[in-house]
Amino acid sequence: MLIKTECVRGRTLATRAEANLALFEYIDGFYNPRRIQKRLGYLSPIEFEEKHYANQAAAEQVNLNPRQPALTS
Structure with a gap:
């Protein structure tokens, strides 16, 4: 029981x-x-979560700047 060992070792809990x-x-x-x-x-x-939201924000930034159509002569 890792949690028990890490959390309550050496502590006395009354209830x-x-x-x-x-x-x-x-x-x-x-x-x-x-x-x-x-x-x-x-x-x-x-x-x-931080990485996920940073990637999501970066993807949204890319989508906010749509590519301009190429001008042809």
Whole structure:
């Protein structure tokens, strides 16, 4: 149990609710957004989203500048 080891090792939690909150904060605050993921090309979810939206913005910029028709004589 990697999450258990990383999240609660050395801590004493008084109630199950406190343990649940500690796990939720760990998973939501650290584990999910920062951990690299193989299926995301070894990027963290945050890095993957930043890259995705940067690529999307770059594609939109290209689409905003339509090519002008070539002038023929």
